[in-house]
Amino acid sequence: MLRQLTLKDHFLEYHLFSSRAIVMLLFCGLLLLVLFSRLLYLQVIEHEHFTTLSEDNRVKLRAIAPSRGLIFDRNGIILAENLPSYRLEITAEQVDDIPSTLAALEEIIHIREVDRNRFEKLLKRKPRFEAVPLRFHLSDEEVARFSVNRHRFPGVDIQAGLARHYPLGSLGVHALGYVGRIDEQALKTLDSSNYSGTTHAGKTGVEKSFENLLHGTVGLEHVETTAQGRVLRVLRRTPPVPGNNLYLTLDSRLQADVEKALIDYAGSAIALDPKTGDILAMASMPTYDPNPFVNGIEYADYTALREDEREPLFNRALRGQYPPGSTVKPFIGLAGLEQGITGYKSSTYCPGFYTLPGSSRKYRDWKRSGHGTVNLDDAIAQSCDVYFYDLALSMGIDRIHDFMQRFGFGKQTGIEIQGELAGLMPSPGWKRARRGEPWFPGETIITGIGQGFFLTTPLQLATATAALANRGMRIKPNIIQSEQLAGDSTLLVRERQRDEAIAMNNPAHWDAIIDAMVHVVHGERGTARRSGLDSPYRIAGKTGTAQVFGLKEEEEYDAEAIAEKLRDHALFIAFAPVDDPQIVVAVVVENGGSGAGVAAPIARAILDSYLLDKES
């Protein structure tokens, strides 16, 4: 009976099934409709959007760094070049275990602490699949050793590139400067798109100051890459434009002689061509080798350089500020003549000291016994202090200040190397503003012999001396002789700039002062007469011995007894030949003791090197 109830009705079941199958097919059709709407949306409506995304995936822009312009001296001797160099790079995404890879690499390649630190720093902020350099400047031996072991290091590769090299080492390093790796701080000041492929930029000197000329323009490569960043092919390429070559005004032979003359001292010497302002030599001693800086100097080496008491990293030529001492006497004398305060014939009696009227304080002359009766010419040639004490006091600080400023004292010379300091040409206004004190007459007196607050840089001294040599024509010191565009042999000579000329009411004043300077070197009683002996050309010069610390009134200066650090700075300014000045020299020897004894012979050596060897 139960069986009877459950008897199947095949016809009914068939229809039931058929209707259900049709419902399901319709349902499937509905799902297909949704799917195909989706496909049409993706493939037709949003097609362009996804094409863009797909291209963005596939095509990567790769920056190609331009090759940096070369630097030559005025005679075409190369000072900074680019040498092929191999660096070791690691693509972190392709390395399983970085610490163990580094450990294994260390067995075949020397990895320093700095390398490791830099690598870890770069690793943290690099984009995906970008290789990070671990070592630069692999030696040929290291390249060979790695190549043999390459199979052990997936994701580690050797890349060839160019690296800056300074073939003459420390020569002229303070002028030339060096490049170093671009750090985060440098990134802020550089154009990030133009530097996207660049690893190094100028850090000091010409390398830094002319970065925009030396660097060039970045090139671009559109490359097709896999998802892993492997480059398959180059789709499009805009080649980089190399940086311009620079020819400096430096004469590397003269520079070498200058550095040799100064080798035992800390100090600076500048040689420039008074007609053009070209800096022929610019030395700051002691020097250092810039090459280790290019790819990160070893920390210990850097510390040693920084902590060296003689401060080799300090660019004395532009940043050293020294009291000019007696080297200012020709300028003060010229001021006296020009302002009618003194004349060629008017003389002063020098008893060996000077006192302000109504005061008992004695301002001593360097010569205790005194120079006797001296006129301006004698006072310059013998460097009589008393004469200039008197002259300065008569002139007054304001007139001294205004006149000296016209020669560039207290102002930057405008050389195109960054970091130049201005020295200090004191005035009552300055003293009030900076120290809140009034100006005292005694300060005028010592300003007259280049002491007190008065500070100059060696470059300032040289340019001021050039203005004397040029009888008022003022040149701007110049470090770039010419520029050479990439792939072009023509040299574009840089235009020389001049500052406002100094006009004298009576041009004969120039001759009087220059004659007096000639007497410094060639006169019977000239302070630098020993340096003028046997000179085949005539030199105009002036010695200077600048006090580093003040002696008390009755104290005796005893060079042997005081520490070297406190010994007087020795200075000398000169130009030659007198009739047709071709070279101006300024020498500052820190704690050298005496301008005549130390600085003048160095200047003579520089003049000889330039004027005699040049002709031979």
Added chain:
Amino acid sequence: MRQRIPSGHMDASKRGWQYQLHIDAPLLFALIGVSILGLMVLYSAGGEDTGLIQRQLARLGLAFAGMFAIAQITPRVLQRLTPWVFVIGILLLLAVLVMGEVSGGAQRWLDLYIVRFQPSEMMKLAVPMMVAWYLADARLPPNRYELLAGGVIIVVPALMIAKQPDLGTSVLIASSGFFVLFLAGLQWRLLGFLTALAAAGTPLLWHFMHDYQRVRVITFLNPERDPLGSGYHIIQSKIAIGSGGLFGKGWLNGTQSQLDFLPERSTDFIFAVLGEEFGFIGILLLFAFYIFIVVRGILIATQAQDTFTRLLAGSLALTFFVYIIVNTGMVTGLLPVVGLPLPMISYGGTSIVTLMAGFGMLMSIHTHRKLLPT
């Protein structure tokens, strides 16, 4: 002997080679067509690796051979074997849960010393067979008790497989069982009730989900949330399909697939390679084959001569469609990522053998019919 056969009954030999070999030619040709298209896409997706193609060919050969073999078994025998297959399947699933091999974070495999075997594959066929078997003698539409029993037959293995965890297969098995019930005449009212219940149970489902499954759901809802992590697959596959456009970038020229941007491009995401290289036109071609196969399967079902074969054939055809829609829905970003291959196209897996065994059953059902007098 011939005289004893009534005039309407004809000998198989008289009905042509298809009936002699128990082959359904339209289905066979469509399957071959899909396979050829699949091999072409796979050749490109696999980076022109001929070794890969050879292995896929071998697997296809095995699958087609299995299909032929199963097609020779009469539906009567299939029906008689069904309870045994189902019980053995359940036992194997138990064995997997107890001592199965962990692979890829999931416990799906049973090491039979000779071959590694995935019992859940077997259940893809065993579940609809078992439900159809259970309803074979029932008076349809099924009553409440029969539906309940059918539900148990479906839910028990589905849950066991979901526990492995293999949500994709579990959903597939549950839907294949459901199709049997639906085709058997599951009442609309009850269907509405079940749908409401499922909707209400969704938060509960969330509670029981594994972390990785939750991530998949979240990623599905917002793939941009983690574009380089969990969202990467779907973002890249959408880029591949979208950039393919109407006509595609050309065979072997898909940049998304050739340059490794598209993950799992030989397996679960191969549909994106098709979309990128052959465009919308290529997808239409593939769906022409797919729709033909599904419709052919439904047609075979409507022509089946008894309840068991009718329900089984209908369920197999519809399950095949679910395969397609779940995979393509996932690759196009319509559905969350569930690990289901694109049938006949994706590389590897034992699923292709199971799938073809199902088509073997369809062929068997179609070619073992008795001709009834008209």
